[in-house]
Amino acid sequence: MTPELDVYPGAFPHRPPPDLDSAGPLVEHDWQAFTAVEQMTNHWARPGWTEGYRAYYWMLTFPDAADLLSRAKVCQDELAHLGMDPVPEDGLHVTMTRIGSTTLVSNGQVRFLADLAQELPCTTFQIAAHPLAGSRGAVRFSLAPWSPLVCLHAALSEIGQRVGVPGGKPTAAFRPHLGVQYSNRERPAAPVIESVARLRGLEPVSLEISSVELVELRRTTGALPTYRWRVVRSVPLRPRSDLPTPSGQQQG
DSSP, rough: OOOOOOOOOOOSSSOOOOOOOOOHHHHHHHHHHHHHEEOOOOTTTOTTTOOOOOOOEEEEEEEEHHHHHHHHHHHHHHHHGGGOOOGGGGGGEEEEEEEEETTSSHHHHHHHHHHHHHTTBBBOOOEEEEEEESSSEEEEEEOOOOOHHHHHHHHHHHHHHHHOOOOOOOOGGOOOEEEEOOOSEEEEHHHHHHHTTTTTOOOOEEEEEEEEEEEEEOOOOOOOOSSEEEEEEEEEHHHHHHHOOOTTTOOO
C-alpha cells in the first residue's frame, strides 16, 4: 500500500495531488502550484549549507539517461535568457531523502544503512519526466507516477529510523521532482512562468529506476554553483519482470 501524503507547509506544493498515479492530474497539479507563485527565491540561500558542509542523502541519478540529458539541455537552452543556474548533465538527480550531516552520521551507521537497503522490498519501476513546471526556487520536470517513488521514500525512511540517523522530511511531505535549473536571486515569477509555459508541449521522457544511490553531497560555489556528490553505495532494486510502461509517456 502506498503511504499517504499530507498537507505540509514546508513542501511544494503544500497540498499533495489527489491522484498519485495518473500523469495528467499530476502534471497539472504541479503546473497550477507553479503558476500561483508570485516571487522566486534564491535557491542557494539555504540555512545550514555553510562552506565545507557535507551530508549523506539517498538519491536517484541518471548518468546514462541520454534522452533525459538531451531534453534537459533543450529546456536549459530555451530558458538561458532568464540567467538561472543550469543543472549540469552529470548533476541531474531526484532527491529521495536526507540521511544526515557527515558530522552526525558515523561511518558505521552509513555501512549499516547501506546493508539494510540491500534488503529493501522495492522493485524496479518506470517513471516519466514531464516538461515542465517549477517551484519558488527552481524550474523542474514533473514526475509521474508518484506511487513507486513514495513507497521507496517510505522504505528508506524506515531503515533510517532503525539505524538512528537524523533523517529528513517525513514521507507525508515528499513531493518528487527533478530540477533543471535553480533560481539564483529573488525575482518576479511571472517572466519565468511565461517562459516555462512555452516548453510544456515537449514529450515526456521515460526513465527506468533500477537502483538508488547513497551519496555524500556537497555544494560548489563560484561562477556556477551546483551540487556534487560521491556515491558511497549504489543499491540495486529487485528486478521485476512485469514492469508496465506508465501511461502518457514515450519509451526512452
